[in-house]
Amino acid sequence: MPQIWAGVDIGKEHHHCVVVDERGERLLSRRVFNDEPALLELIADVLALSEDALWAVDINHGGAALLIGLLLSHDQPMVYITGLAVHQASTAYRGQGKTDEKDAFVIADQARMRQDLGLLRPGDEIAVDLRTLTARRLDLVNDRTRQTNRLRAQLLEFFPALERALNLSKKGPVVLLTGYQVPAAIRRSGARRIGTWLKNRKVKNAVALAETAVEAARAQHTALPGETLAAAMVARIAKGVLALDEEIAELDALIEARFNEHRHATVIRSLPGMGALLGAEFIAATGGDLEAFGTADRLASFAGLSPVPRDSGRVSGNMRRPRRYHRGLLRAFYLSAMASLRTCSASQAYYGRKRNEGKGHKQALLALARRRANVLWAMLRDGACYQVLPTVTAAA
Numbered sequence: 001m002p003q004i005w006a007g008v009d010i011g012k013e014h015h016h017c018v019v020v021d022e023r024g025e026r027l028l029s030r031r032v033f034n035d036e037p038a039l040l041e042l043i044a045d046v047l048a049l050s051e052d053a054l055w056a057v058d059i060n061h062g063g064a065a066l067l068i069g070l071l072l073s074h075d076q077p078m079v080y081i082t083g084l085a086v087h088q089a090s091t092a093y094r095g096q097g098k099t100d101e102k103d104a105f106v107i108a109d110q111a112r113m114r115q116d117l118g119l120l121r122p123g124d125e126i127a128v129d130l131r132t133l134t135a136r137r138l139d140l141v142n143d144r145t146r147q148t149n150r151l152r153a154q155l156l157e158f159f160p161a162l163e164r165a166l167n168l169s170k171k172g173p174v175v176l177l178t179g180y181q182v183p184a185a186i187r188r189s190g191a192r193r194i195g196t197w198l199k200n201r202k203v204k205n206a207v208a209l210a211e212t213a214v215e216a217a218r219a220q221h222t223a224l225p226g227e228t229l230a231a232a233m234v235a236r237i238a239k240g241v242l243a244l245d246e247e248i249a250e251l252d253a254l255i256e257a258r259f260n261e262h263r264h265a266t267v268i269r270s271l272p273g274m275g276a277l278l279g280a281e282f283i284a285a286t287g288g289d290l291e292a293f294g295t296a297d298r299l300a301s302f303a304g305l306s307p308v309p310r311d312s313g314r315v316s317g318n319m320r321r322p323r324r325y326h327r328g329l330l331r332a333f334y335l336s337a338m339a340s341l342r343t344c345s346a347s348q349a350y351y352g353r354k355r356n357e358g359k360g361h362k363q364a365l366l367a368l369a370r371r372r373a374n375v376l377w378a379m380l381r382d383g384a385c386y387q388v389l390p391t392v393t394a395a396a
Contacts, residue, residue: 002054002077006046007108008067009100010059015039015067016100019046019053020108029101034063039070047074056111058083058103060120068120079117081107082324121292126262131284133258134277134328137251144244151177151237158227159183161216171245172203176213177238181231186217255280262288270385271376272347273340278332282376285329296377303329305370330369337369346388347372 004027009016011034019028027049032042046053055071055078057064071078090098090106111117148168155163159182166173179197180186186194191210198206256276259265268279286292286299293299300306304325309316340347347368354364379386 001052003050003052004046004054005108005112006053006055007104007106007111008055008057008064009104009107010057010062010064010067011100012063014100015063016104017042017046018101018104018108019049020105020112022112024109024112026105029104031100034066036066036070039067043070043074043076054079054111056081056107056117057120058086058107078120079111080120081110081117084324086110118292121287121289124288126258127283127286127288129258130255130262130280133251133255134281134284137248137255138328140244140248140251144241144248147237147241147244151234151241154230154234154237155181158224158230159216159220161219162186162213165212165216168241171242172198172205172209174238174241174245175201175203176209178235178242180213181234182223182227183217183220184223186213190214252277259283264288264380267379267383267385268376271336271340271372271379272344272386273336273338273342273372274332274376275336275339278336278339281328281332285326285332290377290380296374299377300370300373302326303333303369303373305330305333305366305373333369333373334365337365337372340368340372344388 004019004021006017006019006028013034014031015034016031017028018026020026028045030042030045032038053076055076057067057078058081060068060080068078086103086106089110090102093102093106093109095102151168151174152163155177162183166176168174176194176198180189180194189197191207191214194213195207195210198210203209259276259280262283264283265276265279268274268282269276274282286302290299293302297306301322302325304321304327306322307320308322310320337347341351350371351364351368354367355361359367375386378384
């Protein structure tokens with residue numbers, strides 16, 4: 001049982017720390033600069049009050065990284081209280097004002113009263129690296145989606161037939177738009193010349209793609225106002241999309257190499273549908289140490305796969321997804337469950353059983369993801385790879 005509780009309201013340049021005792025009385029209140037000497041002085045002053053201290057923060061990344069690292073190096077226990085929980089709890093305290101000092105006091109007091117807060121474990125070095133790499137990849141994928149949408153919108157303004165004919169989620173059509181954008185130029189070049197141009201750039205199905213572009217060009221003979229400038233913008237955006245694809249491919253190689261260095265990589269990859277990328281997202285979300293969760297149920301709850309009741313009065317049995325869960329971990333379980341339906345007979349059988357029970361596709365897939373969370377938990381607990389059990393045929 002701690003003797004004092006230190007709540008820290010995290011800021012970009014400054015933090016505010018408030019220390020309370022078992023009665024909730026303030027022992028220390030200080031605004032501290034987010035710099036190593038100042039933070040080390042704060043830690044020393046808090047430990048001078050009592051060696052048995054529990055630290056609490058409202059942010060577990062970004063500006064809190066240096067403080068968390070210093071606390072870990074001093075073997076200090078920490079808990080994490082979400083900013084939403086702090087905001088909701090602050091309404092129960094006296095006064096309607098909001099200051100960093102009040103928030104720090106609420107954080108410390110909540111850590112003192114609550115017994116359901118798990119200790120903060122940032123994860124090993126590989127997990128931290130994977131968190132950085134997967135976060136960067138997600139940003140690039142989102143940027144590519146935005147650029148592709150802009151490309152479609154720009155092309156639609158002067159060449160709707162080509163926008164309708166091309167699948168811009170693939171590399172080949174995007175390469176085509178870096179060299180050919182307007183109907184007249186495509187008709188002049190012809191399918192043979194465009195096909196050769198695409199082949200030289202190693203585009204798959206170059207002939208079919210060239211014929212598709214020429215067919216779209218034959219359907220429009222009118223040059224719309226602003227076509228020249230719009231075509232130049234299309235070429236510029238298409239080159240940007242290709243550059244993003246190259247960076248995503250480089251990140252994929254880095255993620256796979258770093259993931260394979262993790263001690264659980266072989267076990268995770270043995271689960272059908274869980275490749276290097278989704279496995280890396282799983283490690284990044286969980287920190288690579290499942291002891292922090294305690295049970296498979298807590299892991300599933302953290303991923304948003306365990307529904308929670310929302311009953312009131314005569315209404316009972318009303319189950320809903322929790323409001324707070326890790327979106328990245330849910331994504332990893334959901335996509336891996338979807339991928340496993342292509343090759344894993346056990347997943348196919350479980351999914352089919354849920355569909356026969358009347359569940360829709362999404363519900364059945366979430367149920368499969370929940371089951372796979374239990375399986376992956378047991379595999380990591382035992383350090384055993386996934387094995388397909390032989391089918392048992394009942395005797396006649």
